[in-house]
Amino acid sequence: MSERGSTAVPVEEQTTTTNDPADEPSPITTGAQSVVQALSVAGVNALFGVQGGAIMPVYDALYAETDLQHVTMAHEQGAAHAADAYGQLTGEPGVCLATSGPGATNLVTGLADADMDSDPVIALTGQVPTELVGHDAFQETDTVGVTRPVTKANYFAEDADSVGDLVGKAYALAREGRPGPTLVDLPKDVTNGETDQTPGAPALPKYHEIQEIADESAVEAAASALESSSKPLVLAGGGVIKGDATEQLRTFAKRHEIPVVTTMPAIGSFPEDHELALEWAGMHGTGYANMAISHCDCLLAIGTRFDDRLTGGIETFAPAAEIIHVDIDPSEISKNVAADHPLIGDAGTVIEQLASAMERSPSAADWRTQCQHWKSTYKMSYDCPKDGPIKPQFVVEAMDELTPDETIVTTGVGQHQMWAAQYWTYTEPRTWISSHGLGTMGYGLPAAIGAKVACPDQEVVCFDGDGSFLMTIEELSVAVRENLDITVCVLNNNAVGMVRQWQDAFFEERRMASEYPWVPAFDKLAESFGAAGFTIQEYDEVADTLAAARSYDGPSIVDVFIDPEENVYPMVKSGGNNAEFALSEEQL
Known part of the structure; x- marks a missing residue:
């Protein structure tokens, strides 16, 4: 007797069949799950982002994905910079996520930075439901329109069936040929929508050709x-x-x-x-x-x-x-x-x-x-009187002597960036990570976080200025939370030093809004975050203090009080002749 509701098949008509997996219907998933699957298929290992309402379905899909490391950043700009550094070091696109509205617009500086420097980054942004787009909904921004000038390509996802392959396309474009940032804007109805489509490997658009062999x-x-x-x-x-x-x-x-x-x-x-x-x-x-x-x-x-x-x-x-x-x-x-x-x-x-x-x-x-x-x-040199304030070049050279050749150096932007480039001897590729074309102050600390996630077995040193460090200091909370072993040297001259240098040289020393009458005690501030804090005020403290900061298992901040009048040379005037470089202010 057959069970109720079943159809009996005579014994003589029964046959043995083998189910072909290709014939099995694809499981029903969501657009958000398809996005995450696309990242997994691409081989993504780490993501940097900030949660929010419109991107929440994607984060919910990440909840069950154990192979993807997500680093929750303090600010979306920091997420973009961390992804940028990650991409530079691995050669694969760094991934950053943000919600709609202010979350997406906070990524813009980081995307513009990556665009100027041709760094591989893919940004995934939440968006209000499609039916609300164009109606000034809560936290709505035309993200595609805002980011079009600062991305290699960007897309508005239209349906759950195609969103996974769209993410794969954006990933491939960010990586192949001349690298750069791409973005996929994800309306909430698309990421919540159902689909039975499984995303394939990242693939370039058919029209996109890359010439690799020269004539x-x-x-x-x-x-x-x-x-x-x-x-x-x-x-x-x-x-x-x-x-x-x-x-x-x-x-x-x-x-x-x-x-x-x-x-x-x-x-x-x-x-x-x-x-x-x-x-x-x-x-x-x-x-x-x-x-x-x-x-x-x-x-x-x-x-x-x-x-x-x-x-x-x-x-x-x-x-x-x-x-x-x-x-x-x-x-x-x-x-x-x-x-x-x-x-x-x-x-x-x-x-x-x-x-x-x-x-x-x-x-x-x-x-x-x-x-x-x-x-x-024209040997690179500097005056270093031992009875005067610490010269920043000395600190850079001292740290270089203490660290292995494969140490990764990140910087913010300003005088400290130039000293770190000039007085550290670089022998290996992908060990210098900085902001070049856009010149983004605050780049150094989030870049150090991205660098350490990308290369956990390499030492990471960040040189920053007091002005640059204050622009993204909130990311120190991330370094502490993730227990990232990075060392930050703040070359502190109580000023936006490069601006002050230009004011002295070209604006008759009118130091408007370039000097700080007060800055925080960065060693104490580091300790309040849960990091180790150190201070250097004398030459004889440099070697031992840097060694102590490096030996600390976790993020450490070294507040170095440098000569506030020290300038960066050589220097070529903007638009000048490179052969007529100045070695002092008098030569400008």
Whole structure:
């Protein structure tokens, strides 16, 4: 007898069947679950965000996802900066989340920063339900419209069935070709909606093409220019690191004995302790790097956008040089500096093409001797009287001596950023994490958090200024909560130092709104957060205090009282000639 409600099948008609998993209906999930699945399929390990009403369905879907580490940040700007640093260090897009309205708009500074520096980031923002969009609903903002100018691509999710693949597309776009930030705006009805669709692996749009191999005839012409050069120079840009081309760069430069200059974003792409290294060029770059650029006859520029802080006045930048410009983004070719030999393609691939095309090295022995002469003549140095206030350069060098080569350095923006770039010797890529194009004060601390999450086994040191540190100090609560072992050195001069330096030089010392008559005691403030706090006021305290801060298992803050009148040199006036760098205020 069959059970009630069932249909009996005669014994002789029964057959054995095997269920094909492909025939099984997909389980019903929500759009939010599809978003989380898309992140998992992409291989995402960590996310940085702040909860809120419109993004809450996505966070609810994250509740059951044990393979994704979520770091709750104190502010959405901090989430974007942490994701930015994470993306720079891993090469995979860092993920940040925020709710609608102020949550989304608080991400804008971080997205603009990532956009200027071509850093891979994907932002997921909550949005009011679709039917309320355009009706000034609570915490509604046109997030797609607001962020369009500062993202590589952004999308408004329209339905639960497609949202997972949309997130995958945004992820792929953030990573592939020239990296950059992307955003997906997620209306609450879409993330709450049901779907039986399973997102696939991240995939680029069909129309999106990336040229990786440069035109062969253009490569041969560029190789010939290098071979016949007597004053060749490599200018490595941030694209060398983002394109994982540091090994190709190092092999090429060493094989052909060509001196190497970097941009600030490319610090670490070529070891600064190598005899061919001239370190970084530009407004506050080394005198010898700027002299080499100004006198070379062939400049191989790789993965740089020739921004104004590098070039100074365009008309005086590498005036006698044939320009070979390698970039994966064709829009950068001849945008600022006209290229004699445009090579569109992936940095590492094009370097290998050039290496194959070059039959001999340039005859440049005299040029290398000249570059060494400039290194001796314009050596980076500073006065350090032991009976005076602490010089910030001394602190940077002291910390460098204490730490291993693979230590990751993050900074805010200002004088401290320049000293950290100038007086730390970088030998490895992805160890210098800073804000370059946008110049975002407050970047350092949240970037240190993202760096430590990305590379938990590497030491992370943040150099910050008192003004920059105060802009995102709330993120110290995150470092304590997550027990992140980072060391922050606040180079404290009671001022927005770079502004004060410019006021002294160009505004007849009218120090309007640049000096602080009072700043907090950062060591005590650190302790109130639950971090370790230290203070340095004398030279003989530097080594032991830095060592104690490093040995503390958790976040530590070192408040270093530096000479408030110390300035950053060399310095090229804005729009000036790089060869006419100043070594003191009197020379400006």
